[in-house]
Amino acid sequence: MKNRLKVLRAERDWNQSDLAAQLGISRQSVNAIETGKYDPSLPLAFRIADLFGLRIEDIFRRD
Amino acid sequence: MKNRLKVLRAERDWNQSDLAAQLGISRQSVNAIETGKYDPSLPLAFRIADLFGLRIEDIFRRD
């Protein structure tokens, strides 16, 4: 899966720590997801979508 | 998370084995997801949505 987290975060001028705090996860997890080390769980994907006011499909795509 | 898998499956007259085969996972995994034992991974959620021609948000909801 690919994702647009880095772009969405940049648009809002947030750093990885800011995003992590809002999602209630660690900064390393945000980084791992952004750099494609792994995909978020479904509940976390929902929280991410909610935070950005987008659909999951608008943030995450298959490779 | 709650999901509408059982209903969507019934609408198509598929049993858990049929669905499992189409998703490339085990029947026990389909059952576990339907009965709420756990949530699917994000990639699997995408495969499920694709199979039913729906959005992830139309199949899965927060509790």
Place this chain on the structure above:
DNA sequence: ATAAAATGTAAAGGCACATTGACTCCGTGC
């Protein structure tokens, strides 16, 4: 140039997802 902030990476641990094989329970029909 150099200090600080942001990002990337790594190891180790815990819990959740997903697997197989085997077993039970329920409803239908022979």
Place this chain on the structure above:
DNA sequence: GCACGGAGTCAATGTGCCTTTACATTTTAT
């Protein structure tokens, strides 16, 4: 009665998500 298909569940195993602590690298600003 008994067999059958469908569904639910268990134990054991392996992998993946997410954590913490720690350190290295890159970017930004002074």
